[in-house]
Amino acid sequence: MDGQDGVERAGVGQGGAEGVRRSEAQRVAEVRLTPVLISDPPLLNVQGVHQPYTPRLVVEVVTADGATGVGETYGDTKYLELARPYADALVGHDIADLNGLFTLVNRIGVEDSRVDESVAVGGLRGVQTADKLRLSVLSAFEVACLDALGKVQGVPVHTLLGGKVRDSVEYSAYLFYRWAEHPGGAGEKDGWGAALDPAGIVEQARRFVREHGFRSFKLKGGVLPPEREVAAIRALAEAFPGHPLRLDPNGGWTPATSLDVAAELADVLEYLEDPAPGTPAMAEVSRGTAVPLATNMCVTTFPEIREAFLTDAVQVVLCDHHYWGGLRNTRELAAICRVFGVGLSMHSNTHLGISLAAMTHVAATVPNLDYACDSHYPWQTEDVITTRHTFHGGHLPVSDAPGLGVHLDREALARLHRRWLDDDGTLRDRDDAAAMRRAPGHADWTTPVLPRW
Structure with missing residues (x-):
C-alpha cells in the first residue's frame, strides 16, 4: 500500500468493493493515509513533557467521482497499524453508509494488525484498549466520509448532523x-x-x-x-x-x-x-x-x-x-x-x-x-x-461551506510527512516520560504511579 512518495494508499483492486451500493459515484475509490510529525512545545503534564514533535494521521477518502474528504486522528504506530487494514476494507464503501463504518472496523482484529487485543494501559485518556483504539481510528474515517458527502451534496457537515x-x-x-x-x-x-x-x-x-x-x-x-x-x-x-x-x-x-x-x-x-x-x-x-x-x-x-x-x-x-x-x-x-x-x-x-x-x-x-x-x-x-x-x-x-470547509495544503502535508519518514522511530509514538528523561536532572524519570500526591 506504499506509494512512491511514501503516502500509503488503498485503491480499487487492492481492497475489494464491499459496502452499500446506493451510488457508484460516491463509493470510495481510494484511501490515502499520511502520517506526519508536527512541532509541539515543551508543555508539562503529570506524565512528563511533550516531545519536540508529535505524530498525527491525516486520512483522505476519495470517491469514484473525485470528491475528497479529509479526517485526522492520532498518528502513533498502534493507530496507524489499525488504520491500514481499515483503509483497505473501506474501498468500495458508500460514503453515505456511516453506520456501516462500525461494521467494517469491528472486523479489524489482531490478525490484521500488530495491536495486542489484550492491551489495557493507562494514559492521559484513562484505560486504553484495542476497542478504544478502533474507535479513535474510525473517527478519522467518519469525518473524512462526512467531509466528502458534504462536498457531494453541497452542504456543510453540520447540516449532515442535523x-x-x-x-x-x-x-x-x-x-x-x-x-x-x-x-x-x-x-x-x-x-x-x-x-x-x-x-x-x-x-x-x-x-x-x-x-x-x-x-x-x-x-x-x-x-x-x-x-x-x-x-x-x-x-x-x-x-x-x-x-x-x-x-x-x-x-x-x-x-x-x-x-x-x-x-x-x-x-x-x-x-x-x-x-x-x-x-x-x-x-x-x-x-x-x-x-x-x-x-x-x-x-x-x-x-x-x-x-x-x-x-x-x-x-x-x-x-x-x-x-x-x-x-x-x-x-x-x-x-x-x-x-x-x-x-x-x-x-x-x-x-x-x-x-x-x-x-x-x-x-x-x-x-x-x-x-x-x-x-x-x-x-x-x-x-x-x-x-x-x-x-x-x-x-x-462555524463554516457554512460544503463539507468541513477546510482545504489541504499539499506542500505543508508533504513537508510534515517527510519529517515522519526521516525520523528514526524515536518520535513516531508519543512518550512524555521518555521526553522528560532527556531533560537535565530527570534521567531517572518514570511515568508516575497515580495518584501522585
Missing part, C-alpha cells in the same frame, strides 16, 4: 506549565517563555487573551505540588475576576488531596477535572464537595457511562470525537448527558486544523454544550490546511 444551533463555538484558553524550550534546544522555537510559577501562568493567560480573546481558562495540573497549583489558580482569579477557571491534574491526586483543593478553590472553580484516578475515587470526591467534577478519563466510551452517572462521580463530561468514534457518536453522548442532567464540554488533544474544524461542526449542533471547549490549537505553529483557523473573542465561526 443543523447548527449556534453560529460560533466558544473555546477556552488552555494553560500549561512549560519550559522555554525542549532539552538541548530540540524542535522548533515557538517564541513563548517558561511558565513555572503563578506569575508565568498569568502572563501566559494574558497573551492568550490579547491574541485570541479567550474568556475562560483551564490549567493543566498534576505537574507541581497541589499547593503551588492552587496558588496559580488564585493568581488567575485575581488577574481575571469573574472569568471561568478550571484545573486538570489528570488523576494525579488522592481523594483526600482532591477534597482539600476543592475546598480551597470552591469560590473560583468552574469545575475540577479528573482530580483523582478512576470512577470510584471520583465518586468519593464528589460526595465530599459541591464543586462540579469533570472527566475525559473516566467516561470515554458508552459502557463507562453507567457507573459514572449512577454514582454521581462526574457532573461534566468532556466529549472528544476521536475517543467516541466520530461526530455522530458525540451527539449521542450529548443526548445521554442531557437526559441525566450531566454537563457537556469538549476535550482536546494536540491536533491540527482538520480536527478543529470537525470539533467546531459537531459542537455547533449540540444544544447542551454547557461550557467553552478545550483546544490545543493556539499552541500549534504548523498545520496542513491552507488557511489557519482564527479565534475572535475566544470563538470560532
